[in-house]
Amino acid sequence: MTVLPDDYWLLRVRPQPVTAEEYELLPEDVSRMIEIVGGQVVFRESPDLRHQRAARRLADLIEAHARAAMNRGRGCLEVDTDVDLRLREVPLLNRRPDAVLYRCLDREDDERLRAEHALLVAEIVSPGSETVDTAHKLGGYAKAGIPHYWIVWLDETGVSAIERYQLDRPTRLYKHVNTLMREAGGTPEIGLPIPITVDWDELEY
Structure with a gap:
């Protein structure tokens, strides 16, 4: 070695x-x-404070609904930010998504977070990261078999839009589900991978 x-x-x-x-x-x-x-x-460029806050707010939102899903018998779920996610061993492909929802790991065996554990990955677009987040990571996460991918857009007040993608397993490509827009108002409800109600106020800086 x-x-x-x-x-x-x-x-x-x-x-x-x-x-x-x-x-x-x-x-x-x-x-x-x-x-x-x-x-x-x-x-990796160090994220600015707005990016960090948005990631934390988004993870908190997802985590609250993950806990509700577990209370309904979904099974153990965890949510983390800026955590190692192993997508492939050779050649090594290791990402650190802004937020990830995944099945609980076996901590006693020091199990590593891998693509097969992840249910949802979210990446927040920062200035200069548009191509990486909307093309490179979009393709990489799909090829790794992660069922759901969100591209999150910010403005001066917080999260302004969430593009939702769902994996087409036979092709290992993502299909665009919809784009949730804050300016459209309301509190959109998402069914997969777990039920989530998007409260835009909770995603402000």
Whole structure:
């Protein structure tokens, strides 16, 4: 097993792909700064405060409805933000979505969060991330088999729109379900992957 050098900045100019084993050796403060796409290191821009708040508000909303679903017998569900999500082992594909709803992991076995656990992934679009969120991640999450994907748009007051996509399993492609718009008013209700009522006031900064 190759041991990564102490000079972690060398990841930026690393000629060979990073393996899953090497990634596991990285300290958390380093792995939080990067994603691995096709074995190659992609440094992540630090999200601004509005992005962070929106991710937290969105995760809180999803988590509240996940708890309600569990109370109705859905089974154990968890929601996290900015967490490692392993989509593929070789070449390594590791993302850190803004919010993810997933089936509970076996903590005793230190089980890693993988695509097969995820029910819903949400990515918040920031300036400069439009292509990555609306094309690259859209295709990558679908190919990994994640059933639902949300692209979340912001304005100066909070979440302004949520584009919803659902996986077509035979083709491993997402189909656009609908786009929820705050300006349309009301509190839209979503049925899948769990029932969620979108209260736009809860998604303000």
